[in-house]
Amino acid sequence: xxxxxxxxxxxxxxxxxxxxxxxxxxxxxxxxxxxxxxxxxxxxxxxxxxxxxxxxxxxxxxxxxxxxxxxxxxxxxxxxxxxxxxxxxxxxxxxxxxxxxxxxxxxxxxxxxxxxxxxxxxxxxxxxxx
Numbered sequence: 001x002x003x004x005x006x007x008x009x010x011x012x013x014x015x016x017x018x019x020x021x022x023x024x025x026x027x028x029x030x031x032x033x034x035x036x037x038x039x040x041x042x043x044x045x046x047x048x049x050x051x052x053x054x055x056x057x058x059x060x061x062x063x064x065x066x067x068x069x070x071x072x073x074x075x076x077x078x079x080x081x082x083x084x085x086x087x088x089x090x091x092x093x094x095x096x097x098x099x100x101x102x103x104x105x106x107x108x109x110x111x112x113x114x115x116x117x118x119x120x121x122x123x124x125x126x127x128x129x130x
Contacts, residue, residue, distance in 0.1 A: 008121035012058035012128055013037040017047040017074060018090070019066045023113075027061070030117045036124075044069030044077075051078050057085060059128060061120075064091035064104065072104060086127045090115065 014036050018024035021042065028038045039057065041047035044066060051057060060078055062071040069077075075087045089104060092113040104110060111123050 005118070008118065008125055009035045010125065010128060011035050011037070013039065013056050014059045014061055014124065015039045015041065015047060015050060015057050017041045017044065017060065017062040017066070017071070019043060019063060027120070031121070031124075034117075034121055043067070044071075044074040047074055048077060051081050057082060059124060060085055060087045061124070062087065062089060064089050064110075065093065072108075086130075088120075088123055088127065090120075 014031055016024060016027050016031070016038055017040075018027065019042055024040055024042065028040045031038045039050050041050055045068065047060075047062070060075060062074055064071040066074075071089050071091075075089075078085060078087075087109065089108055089110045090113055091110060109123065109127060111120055
């Protein structure tokens, strides 16, 4: 089991955008324990300031439903600055509801809340290693 977890470690920089502070803090702490450099933002506006500043960001992990700016809106703006950035959306809503209201496209990468750290880090490694 420990060997499996080692495969999920990394050193890349991940931007986590989550408006729920307790969840954001847990995700940041756990990803940091897995070796990632983690930037955190509580809103789309805060995330955009981080994206516009110099430095490497390898992956965006963003909640889908947030006040002021949705995750898909944020991702579209972020990709204007960093077109090669990979994106993972997280949501407590079902795939069908997100697809029918236009929040996510069928090719979007989605991790459902509640998720385990193993599920999230496996999806992160999958995208970063692709």
